[in-house]
């Protein structure tokens with residue numbers, strides 16, 4: 372099973388950035404907890420630096436993720452300093468695979484958050500301890516600025532939910548999703564899947580798939596990344612209900 376480590380920044384004596392009624396350590400914890408439950412639902416194994424208001428040193432965060440043998444480390448933060456927009460960081464000197472992971476995660480988050488008016492500040496690199504000392508691909512997300520007009524966006528529950536959704540679709544694009552807990556009908560078109568007509572076979576439980584395309588009710592799932600696959604009903608892959 373693919374293992375994701377979620378690192379909620381700051382905590383305890385370290386509040387992180389504050390502004391406009393927002394406190395970073397609380398905001399990132401709420402997002403991290405939401406992300407955890409959704410990633411588990413999507414079939415990932417999830418480890419957390421913290422699930423409550425506790426302080427951990429940066430090196431301990433990396434050590435915990437390393438001993439968990441995570442496949443990806445995601446550190447959640449928001450920014451201060453008066454700028455505007457979302458940005459993410461990978462370590463300054465990093466393998467090509469990490470650069471590719473950043474591209475995929477960045478693209479998926481941006482796709483979900485620009486509708487809230489959050490700007491794209493781009494993909495960046497920094498010599499941050501949690502990025503340097505982690506043994507796996509590691510990315511640090513700065514969700515916006517608490518001390519600019521971004522604050523009203525950060526405060527919205529819908530923004531937090533879309534921010535999580537962007538991370539999840541990025542993780543799914545990177546690792547594929549073992550969504551097929553249940554055998555699901557495969558169809559040639561989305562409409563066929565909805566009507567249940569012209570079934571062309573079944574996607575067996577446990578098949579590891581990538582989401583190629585998504586509509587409100589259906590998913591195009593493929594076993595070969597980037598190539599169209601078969602249409603299945605979301606209700607079949609997510610809940611097993613028919």
Ligand SMILES: [Zn+2]
Pocket residue numbers: 380381387388395447448449
């Ligand atoms: Zn921070």
